[in-house]
Amino acid sequence: DTGVSQDPRHKITKRGQNVTFRCDPISEHNRLYWYRQTLGQGPEFLTYFQNEAQLEKSRLLSDRFSAERPKGSFSTLEIQRTEQGDSAMYLCASSLEGSGQVYGYTFGSGTRLTVV
Amino acid sequence: SQQGEEDPQALSIQEGENATMNCSYKTSINNLQWYRQNSGRGLVHLILIRSNEREKHSGRLRVTLDTSKKSSSLLITASRAADTASYFCATVNTNDYKLSFGAGTTVTVRA
Numbered sequence: 735d736t737g738v739s740q741d742p743r744h745k746i747t748k749r750g751q752n753v754t755f756r757c758d759p760i761s762e763h764n765r766l767y768w769y770r771q772t773l774g775q776g777p778e779f780l781t782y783f784q785n786e787a788q789l790e791k792s793r794l795l796s797d798r799f800s801a802e803r804p805k806g807s808f809s810t811l812e813i814q815r816t817e818q819g820d821s822a823m824y825l826c827a828s829s830l831e832g833s834g835q836v837y838g839y840t841f842g843s844g845t846r847l848t849v850v
Numbered sequence: 851s852q853q854g855e856e857d858p859q860a861l862s863i864q865e866g867e868n869a870t871m872n873c874s875y876k877t878s879i880n881n882l883q884w885y886r887q888n889s890g891r892g893l894v895h896l897i898l899i900r901s902n903e904r905e906k907h908s909g910r911l912r913v914t915l916d917t918s919k920k921s922s923s924l925l926i927t928a929s930r931a932a933d934t935a936s937y938f939c940a941t942v943n944t945n946d947y948k949l950s951f952g953a954g955t956t957v958t959v960r961a
Contacts, residue, residue, distance in 0.1 A: 738892075740892075765947070767948060767949075769949075769951075774953070775953055775954075776854075776938050776940075776951030776952050776953050776954050777893070777938075777949075777951050778951070779948045779949070779950070782947070782948055790948070823890075825892060825893065827893075827949075837895070837898065838883050838885075838895030838898050839883075839895060839949060840895065841885075841892040841893040841894070841895075842892050843891055843892040844891070844892050846890070
């Protein structure tokens with residue numbers, strides 16, 4: 735297992751289009767997180783899964799955003815009717831329950847979204 | 851909202867010098883973690899310090915934590931050009947699991 739994978743690395747889309755990103759966590763990690771990072775800022779929490787259950791969503795996650803983690807494996811983050819303000823780096827991280835408090839979290843390389 | 855604030859926002863040093871950056875936070879924490887991010891890439895976990903620890907070392911990294919002042923510092927000794935990156939502190943609050951990041955310190959190491 736080579737770590738957390740995110741696909742695509744870059745996405746350019748026109749305003750109003752829908753986009754979907756994928757995250758493949760480390761296989762034995764049961765926790766998966768999505769963060770968003772805008773230029774010059776630190777990442778901001780979006781949502782969190784434990785296995786297949788989505789346990790928390792940030793107020794940043796508007797109705798246009800939806801995330802899934804079918805079967806507790808990979809996760810997808812979909813943004814509908816994209817807006818220019820959605821342009822950001824979307825980061826996925828995973829951890830094993832409890833281990834994140836000892837070893838930290840493993841992040842993917844991110845998907846950079848540009849809405850034109 | 852961001853939990854922590856890093857200081858300074860940017861730091862430029864000569865190769866071989868030490869780099870020190872500070873992080874302040876607002877709420878009670880379970881642990882504090884430092885991450886590095888190279889330009890346009892994901893974050894790499896560097897070191898974690900628990901709320902009952904005061905100092906921790908890992909290679910050229912030294913982290914301190916002062917829970918009474920709600921602050922932490924990261925020291926990188928004998929810096930190298932490859933240390934050029936943004937450094938973020940992130941806290942995990944008591945009874946929580948998610949990371950809350952500061953805005954980061956951008957470190958440039960000149961050869």
